[in-house]
Amino acid sequence: DGGITQSPKYLFRKEGQNVTLSCEQNLNHDAMYWYRQDPGQGLRLIYYSQIVNDFQKGDIAEGYSVSREKKESFPLTVTSAQKNPTAFYLCASSRRTVESNQPQHFGDGTRLSIL
Amino acid sequence: GENVEQHPSTLSVQEGDSAVIKCTYSDSASNYFPWYKQELGKGPQLIIDIRSNVGEKKDQRIAVTLNKTAKHFSLHITETQPEDSAVYFCAASRSGTASKLTFGTGTRLQVTL
Numbered sequence: 001d002g003g004i005t006q007s008p009k010y011l012f013r014k015e016g017q018n019v020t021l022s023c024e025q026n027l028n029h030d031a032m033y034w035y036r037q038d039p040g041q042g043l044r045l046i047y048y049s050q051i052v053n054d055f056q057k058g059d060i061a062e063g064y065s066v067s068r069e070k071k072e073s074f075p076l077t078v079t080s081a082q083k084n085p086t087a088f089y090l091c092a093s094s095r096r097t098v099e100s101n102q103p104q105h106f107g108d109g110t111r112l113s114i115l
Numbered sequence: 116g117e118n119v120e121q122h123p124s125t126l127s128v129q130e131g132d133s134a135v136i137k138c139t140y141s142d143s144a145s146n147y148f149p150w151y152k153q154e155l156g157k158g159p160q161l162i163i164d165i166r167s168n169v170g171e172k173k174d175q176r177i178a179v180t181l182n183k184t185a186k187h188f189s190l191h192i193t194e195t196q197p198e199d200s201a202v203y204f205c206a207a208s209r210s211g212t213a214s215k216l217t218f219g220t221g222t223r224l225q226v227t228l
Contacts (some may be wrong), residue, residue: 004158006158031213031214033215040124041220041221042119042121042204042206042218042219042220042221043159043204043216043218044218045216048213048215050213056213059116090159096213096214100147100166100210101146101212101214102214103149103161103164104149104161105161106159106160107158108156108157108158109156109157109158
């Protein structure tokens with residue numbers, strides 16, 4: 001079955017440490033997205049990519065970095081510059097069209113906690 | 116930028132009753148409005164969406180209505196069942212923005228027996 005796989009499901013970070021969250025999709029989607037979810041809040045966009053080797057900052061990109069070397073993969077690195085990284089991180093993908101927006105499909109998330 | 120407000124934040128209904136969740140948006144150019152259901156520990160799942168060229172869309176027990184003039188849209192769930200218990204999110208986006216979504220803050224729906 002096609003879908004989006006996020007790993008690991010739970011991740012712990014020490015102070016001053018960078019960690020990388022994995023997101024892989026086999027839906028043949030061009031566009032991929034990273035969101036952060038905090039308790040009682042909606043999802044907030046961190047980074048997005050419409051095509052391989054290209055990505056743009058979302059609303060809360062500070063302290064995060066991404067790469068898009070393959071169509072199927074869009075890893076997110078939470079750097080030590082992100083002072084409040086504890087959150088639930090969600091990856092999504094969609095088809096890419098110019099004329100209309102396409103539904104986004106989500107993975108099951110990675111929960112990041114600080115030790 | 117776009118701002119989406121969602122109400123209520125929590126909603127409790129008895130099994131078999133209807134549930135209504137409402138969202139308002141600020142950007143009059145927004146033209147795509149999806150609704151997602153999120154169960155505990157899972158990612159959001161798209162349950163229904165509507166584009167601005169229609170006023171209502173229905174899929175079995177779920178319907179969404181859109182009022183472009185008032186800039187609000189609503190999710191209606193009829194004959195609620197315990198498995199409908201989850202957090203529901205509305206979102207909005209406009210064409211030409213790489214399908215970027217702005218989400219509401221969510222509604223926790225509890226269906227009681």
